[in-house]
Amino acid sequence: MSSQIQSPIKRITVPDIRARKGGEPIVVLTAYDAPTAALMDAHCDILLVGDSVGMAVHGLTSTVGVTLEMMILHGQAVMRGAKRALVVIDMPFGSYEAGLETAYANAVRVLKETGAQAVKVESGPTAPATIDYLVKRGVPVMGHVGLLPQSINIDGSFKAKGREEGERARILQSARDTADAGAFAVVIEGVAEGLAREITEAIDKPTIGIGASAACDGQVLVSSDMLGLFDWTPKFVRKYADLRGVIDQAVATYADDVRARRFPAEVETYFSKKPVST
Template identity: 85%
Template sequence: MSSQKQEVVKRITVPEITARKGGEPIVMLTAYDAPTAAIMDPHCDVLLVGDSLGMAVHGMTSTVGVTLEMMILHGQAVMRGSKRALVVIDMPFGSYEAGVEQAYANAVRILKETGAQAVKVESGPEVPATIEYLVKRGVPVMGHVGLLPQSINIDGSFKAKGREAAEHARILQSAHDTADAGAFSVVIEGVAEGLAREITEAIARPTIGIGASAACDGQVLVTPDMLGMFDWTPKFVRKYADLRAEIGRAVETYAADVRARRFPAEVETYFSKKSALP
């Protein structure tokens, strides 16, 4: 047995993220599978198993069709692939809106079956009471204000929020209510810089922006977007790679090699072992 001690990697905790308010920016990305989570884990403070997986992985047109079972399955994969980052799992549409008891049962199921440390909810008018109920019973909750993807059927499109005075005030109040209810951090999505800055300065919890400017305490992007997996991405996305083109070239080359019988070559082929000489 080796005399050297194996280094134990400790996960970042909810209190550690909360303590980052006004400090070092929080790095968060979405994760949906074990190998990708393993690659991102050393660099991210938070991995979000977002219900964006419905669109980014399963080809859905919105997040509305995502189920609790899907979130748990992907959450289990991300937990297997990561060691360091705090893992947060979205509660999908329909899993927390009917009442606090429904929300608690589903949140507990997510945490028990995945081992993740927190859940995230989109903060509509009735949601702060649910957040308070969950937090008081030991479920850490990340809030989400501004553009709410689960409300696509009401809003009709994914468009920036808070540009008009009434909507600005409503989102600001929602952020206050979400933080006051006990959310350990608040995602701000798709709002003007001024509103993101106002929310960040007004609440005691760290804010994590997505399309909400550098004024926030941290940033999150949908990973396939920033890796260039799609032809179109929102205005707020910066592409850090062009994996769509890279994968296309790799598959094209593989297909050509197979058709020309260049693959597999001798080095990639198994042969029978020669009998040992007497």
């Protein structure tokens, strides 16, 4: 391979993540654009281009309305900013459920058009067969069990899962099936600590928790939530910043300066060049 096309920074790979099972916790955040991805890149092992972009960026009420084109667009942006982290892109609702060949075609399109390293699918009843089909054809897949945001129209709300024994057993089996099908890691969302611990101990692939306790092999949060861009966040989110307040104050100050003609000042203004004397 020509040295001209090799990146000077070694990017984290799928085998690197798979090898982290039971080791140093894996750090994951969602990313939707190039400048934010560039800031997160040095600190995160995985950047997830989540279909949460529909709610966090586009103002949708759920992830159901997110399209493949939206995921590709945001995936391309994140890949321009990230040089080190493994980049995983969500397969949106409707892009992988219709059949194995459709799922493969859409997944290949995502990887080819973005340059990302893997895709993520929510692990419903048909997911293990899909994961197996994709992995055997060269598409790395991250699974997702527990609370499944793409199933909002069936569940009716975003609520914790696995509190009843029957549902607990079903989610545990789904995680096992997902790992056995070839997923290199499994996101566990919105389940009790005991179930998250049981899943993590039961499968040989790293688990990434979101609202699933510290028992998992790593953690992921929606970046907009942990950065404080919204008034309300789920119980499991810790706000590490108050960007909503920072942005509000900055915009208010800008507006005051414009109305008072304090902005732009002389230092921010271009002037005609003085004629050169002869």
